[in-house]
Amino acid sequence: MQDLNGMPPGRRWTPHAVRVLVALHAIRQLALIALLLGASLTTVCQAADWPRLGGPDGTGASPETQLAKSWPATGPRPLWTNEIGEGFAGPAIYANQVFLLDRLEDGRDALRCFELADGRERWRETYDAPGRLPYNGSRNVPTVDEPRIYTVGPYGHARAYDRQSHRLLWAHHLVEDFKDPRVAGGPAPETREQALLRTQLPRWGMTQAPLLYQDLVILAPQTQTTGLVAYEQTTGQIRWRTGYLGRNWYSHVSPCLAKLDGVDQVIMLAQPSDPEKSPAEAPPALLTSFDARTGTLLWTNATPKPYKLPIPQPLPIDDHHLFITGGYGLGCVMYQVARVAGKWDVKIQFQNQAAAAHLHMPVLSHERIYVMSFKEHGGQNTGLVCLNLSGTALWQSGPDQQFDFGGLLIAGELAFVMHGKTGELNLFDIAQPQARWLAKAKVLDAKNNQVWAPMALSQGKLVFRDQHQLRCLDASAP
Numbered sequence: 001m002q003d004l005n006g007m008p009p010g011r012r013w014t015p016h017a018v019r020v021l022v023a024l025h026a027i028r029q030l031a032l033i034a035l036l037l038g039a040s041l042t043t044v045c046q047a048a049d050w051p052r053l054g055g056p057d058g059t060g061a062s063p064e065t066q067l068a069k070s071w072p073a074t075g076p077r078p079l080w081t082n083e084i085g086e087g088f089a090g091p092a093i094y095a096n097q098v099f100l101l102d103r104l105e106d107g108r109d110a111l112r113c114f115e116l117a118d119g120r121e122r123w124r125e126t127y128d129a130p131g132r133l134p135y136n137g138s139r140n141v142p143t144v145d146e147p148r149i150y151t152v153g154p155y156g157h158a159r160a161y162d163r164q165s166h167r168l169l170w171a172h173h174l175v176e177d178f179k180d181p182r183v184a185g186g187p188a189p190e191t192r193e194q195a196l197l198r199t200q201l202p203r204w205g206m207t208q209a210p211l212l213y214q215d216l217v218i219l220a221p222q223t224q225t226t227g228l229v230a231y232e233q234t235t236g237q238i239r240w241r242t243g244y245l246g247r248n249w250y251s252h253v254s255p256c257l258a259k260l261d262g263v264d265q266v267i268m269l270a271q272p273s274d275p276e277k278s279p280a281e282a283p284p285a286l287l288t289s290f291d292a293r294t295g296t297l298l299w300t301n302a303t304p305k306p307y308k309l310p311i312p313q314p315l316p317i318d319d320h321h322l323f324i325t326g327g328y329g330l331g332c333v334m335y336q337v338a339r340v341a342g343k344w345d346v347k348i349q350f351q352n353q354a355a356a357a358h359l360h361m362p363v364l365s366h367e368r369i370y371v372m373s374f375k376e377h378g379g380q381n382t383g384l385v386c387l388n389l390s391g392t393a394l395w396q397s398g399p400d401q402q403f404d405f406g407g408l409l410i411a412g413e414l415a416f417v418m419h420g421k422t423g424e425l426n427l428f429d430i431a432q433p434q435a436r437w438l439a440k441a442k443v444l445d446a447k448n449n450q451v452w453a454p455m456a457l458s459q460g461k462l463v464f465r466d467q468h469q470l471r472c473l474d475a476s477a478p
Contacts, residue, residue, distance in 0.1 A: 087137025246270025
């Protein structure tokens with residue numbers, strides 16, 4: 001018979017044996033702590049915030065994998081619903097909180113913060129922003145990090161808030177601050193050309209998400225005097241600004257960060273045309289790159305075909321490739337970017353009509369590109385379309401399954417697709433050579449048939465909206 005420590009009864013412990021026993025006990029405790037910590041880290045790694053447009057890394061994909069692959073007919077379990085103002089602004093999620101830049105009926109913008117778990121509104125901060133836009137309402141996804149929240153309102157109000165206290169830290173105005181003094185003010189315009197020259201606000205309002213880089217937040221006024229501006233995150237002081245890169249009348253693209261040939265670059269896609277030109281008569285859109293640290297112009301190029309209305313932001317593929325897609329006849333374009341003898345060389349690797357996005361950015365996942373291709377905008381393949389990196393369409397959900405202007409979110413081997421008219425949420429398994437439709441459920445009322453906002457996913461909770469409700473569903477695996 002032995003006692004619990006393995007020593008025969010009645011035997012005396014020597015000092016050496018005690019030291020050995022204490023050491024073994026410590027090793028067992030450390031091993032147990034390491035095991036528990038490893039399990040905890042595994043759980044954390046399976047969840048991720050969605051702190052900006054495009055999610056954790058801006059590609060539209062989430063690293064989360066523990067998600068349900070089937071639903072009841074009513075859809076995933078609803079967690080909460082909140083009434084919101086009309087609009088198209090998607091949510092951002094950070095540290096168990098949901099942030100939405102809402103638009104109130106009385107002409108104010110409101111940054112609202114909700115609990116991710118139960119939807120309880122923790123706080124809101126409002127400011128006056130009078131006016132009414134075509135397709136009225138909110139526009140832009142906030143960008144959130146540990147210390148701050150950054151927003152851009154539809155009329156150009158750029159603001160930074162302390163995330164803990166939600167105190168306003170600094171504010172600027174992307175239209176008023178960067179007006180061209182040669183055309184601002186003065187007598188009323190007498191001709192159409194004069195009226196267009198004075199245009200300061202895009203046709204459908206400012207539609208962009210703030211881009212964070214090191215200690216900067218980068219925004220795109222796209223006025224006649226200033227294309228991009230980089231503010232210091234802490235103070236709001238201007239660090240650098242660029243010259244003209246295209247008119248803001250029909251340009252609704254967010255600044256995009258790409259590392260190309262080892263250099264951090266901010267990529268912008270903008271249209272310089274007269275807004276009344278037809279899509280076929282519009283000039284090519286301008287693709288421009290600036291050094292992210294200094295704002296120095298690196299290179300410029302243009303789309304190979306007219307592109308009247310740039311909306312989806314460019315998608316970095318790897319160290320030498322950049323992909324864009326758009327409607328009105330543009331289709332898909334892959335650019336190859338490299339430095340040759342100290343100069344930037346930008347070539348079009350392919351251009352085709354395999355797919356044509358209109359509103360939502362393409363998504364990169366597992367070396368495939370996914371595009372929401374709307375049938376009215378010239379894509380040969382429609383619905384959810386999967387391309388390889390050579391631009392060949394591998395499969396499409398269309399023509400039978402079309403999703404109008406609905407959003408796309410990919411997590412692991414699953415694709416969540418919202419129907420832009422009906423408010424039906426679709427789930428696809430994209431792991432196989434041919435996508436497999438798994439489930440569908442009506443999850444929104446789809447007021448005005450305009451469910452166009454991007455979705456967000458964090459900790460298995462899918463957050464999305466229509467024209468009057470913000471909803472959260474439990475998409476996690478049982």
